[in-house]
Amino acid sequence: MxxxxxxxxxxxxxxxxxxxxxxxxxxxxxxxxxxxxxxxxxxxxxxxxxxxxxxxxxxxxxxxxxxxxxxxxxxxxxxxxxxxxxxxxxxxxxxxxxxxxxxxxxxxxxxxxxxxxxxxxxxxxxxxxxxxxxxxxxxxxxxxxxxxxxxxxxxxxxxxxxxxxxxxxxxxxxNKPSLITVTAATIGKVINTEMNDPFNMGEAMAIAASSTISQHLHDMKETVKDYDLIITGDLSTYGNKLVQILLNKEGIDLGSSYNDCGLMIFEPNQDVFAGGSGAACCALVTFTYVIHELLQKRLKRVLLVATGALHSPSMLEQGDFIPVIAHGVVLEANEG
The missing domain is CATH 3.40.47.40 (Stage V sporulation protein AD)
Known part of the structure; x- marks a missing residue:
């Protein structure tokens, strides 16, 4: 490295x-x-x-x-x-x-x-x-x-x-060559959201997502324009809106380059409330749509930021908050 x-x-x-x-x-x-x-x-x-x-x-x-x-x-x-x-x-x-x-x-x-x-x-x-x-x-x-x-x-x-x-x-x-490379990773920090609602984890995780995306762009000396797609794991409807608001305050406009796996995994008419979540949500979208688009060269560079609410039911019962985290990896399409 x-x-x-x-x-x-x-x-x-x-x-x-x-x-x-x-x-x-x-x-x-x-x-x-x-x-x-x-x-x-x-x-x-x-x-x-x-x-x-x-x-x-x-x-x-x-x-x-x-x-x-x-x-x-x-x-x-x-x-x-x-x-x-x-x-x-x-x-x-x-x-x-x-x-x-x-x-x-x-x-x-x-x-x-x-x-x-x-x-x-x-x-x-x-x-x-x-x-x-x-x-x-x-x-x-x-x-x-x-x-x-x-x-x-x-x-x-x-x-x-x-x-x-x-x-x-x-x-x-x-370590053997293929058509997709993992080129970088940004490790997130555990953040105190001061939120404690297990039925609104999207907005809680949006705080971690904005932190990791901002940190990644700063460390890599890049902008949103360096990516064809920036995709979060499972912020869904409410978190999707909040992460854009938070990043806008830092002068970062995700624009049309942004999407969220929680909004892509289900149809709106499937009765899934604010959208999808879970450890597999990000994987199912990444290992189908994202990989396919990279292989087809319609996407060349993707920042994947999976988001997690690290809450413990027993801690919430004691009046504690929901800690959150987000980690990012960069996937790139290779020539060939």
């Missing part, structure tokens, strides 16, 4: 994204990106007995598919990095124990995707490993159970709430 700052890493030795895989639940399949997913299940149980096991199935499927798409055996993977929203990363750990591969579990809530891509890229660029699989998952029913309220309670949900994506995404990264 070269020309690094305290927050932003530029990868000296190239890191390449070779293949990506996506697996979803039924609602995601019905959305605008439905035809781009590798596999989708017709119900939330995903051929399993419980929702927790369903999420493990989604994650396992995505890892198997990305290996197949890259014509690579899991035995040849140097490191698996994965994360999810279940307590103690249960989905990731119970998936990893069945695989003959070294494992790092990571948690940044819905910002997990970019945290593990950044970490894997640093390890590959630093020659500690030659390849890695990065994978994330989320499931609406498990997330509601642990972070909000079980569906059976029938609680009224406000318009600011988001709909947790049911799905998993995996990508294969390596």
């Amino acid at each position: 070269v020309n690094n700052t305290k927050h932003t890493w530029r990868f000296k030795n190239p890191v390449y994204l070779h293949a990506a895989a996506t697996v979803t639940g039924p609602k995601e399949k019905q959305g605008p990106l439905g035809k781009m997913f590798d596999k989708s299940y017709s119900d939330m149980y995903c051929d399993e007995e419980t929702f927790e096991k369903a999420e493990r199935r989604l994650l396992s499927d995505s890892i198997q598919i990305v290996c197949k798409k890259n014509n690579t055996s899991i035995n040849n993977i140097d490191l698996l990095l994965a994360g999810d929203l279940t307590p103690q990363l249960a989905s990731s750990h119970y998936t990893a124990y069945k695989l003959p591969v070294s494992f790092l579990g990571m948690y940044s809530a819905c910002a997990t995707l970019t945290s593990i891509i950044a970490t894997a890229s640093a390890l590959i660029s630093g020659s500690f490993i030659s390849n890695a699989i990065t994978a994330v998952s989320s499931h609406k029913r498990t997330a509601d159970k642990y972070f909000r309220n079980p569906t059976q309670l029938g609680q009224q949900i406000p318009d600011t709430a988001t709909y947790t994506v049911t799905g998993a995404g995996a990508a294969f990264l390596s």
Whole structure:
């Protein structure tokens, strides 16, 4: 890595994204990106007995598919990095124990995707490993159970709430050349939002997103115009508006270069409140639409900023705030 700052890493030795895989639940399949997913299940149980096991199935499927798409055996993977929203990363750990591969579990809530891509890229660029699989998952029913309220309670949900994506995404990264390169990463800071509403995490995460985007552009000595797309993870309707307001105050106009995965994963008529969220939200959009556009050269440079609300239900019960974080990675299309 070269020309690094305290927050932003530029990868000296190239890191390449070779293949990506996506697996979803039924609602995601019905959305605008439905035809781009590798596999989708017709119900939330995903051929399993419980929702927790369903999420493990989604994650396992995505890892198997990305290996197949890259014509690579899991035995040849140097490191698996994965994360999810279940307590103690249960989905990731119970998936990893069945695989003959070294494992790092990571948690940044819905910002997990970019945290593990950044970490894997640093390890590959630093020659500690030659390849890695990065994978994330989320499931609406498990997330509601642990972070909000079980569906059976029938609680009224406000318009600011988001709909947790049911799905998993995996990508294969390596030091061998391919058509997409991971060129840089900006590691976010945990921020006190002074907000404590678990049904309005979009606006809370917008504060972290604006901080990381601003930091990234400053460290890279770049502007919004240096990117064909700046895309956040799951701010959805309310957070999407707030992040633009916050950055405008700093003289940064995202303009037409900006979008949010939470607004792209579902159709407005799918009854998803303010839009999509969850660790898999960013992965499902990135590993379908964004990758496809990079391969088609319609996008050449993308700043992906996944956003996470790091709240703990027990901390909220004690009157504490929701801490937030956002990590960014740069994906670039190569000639060829």
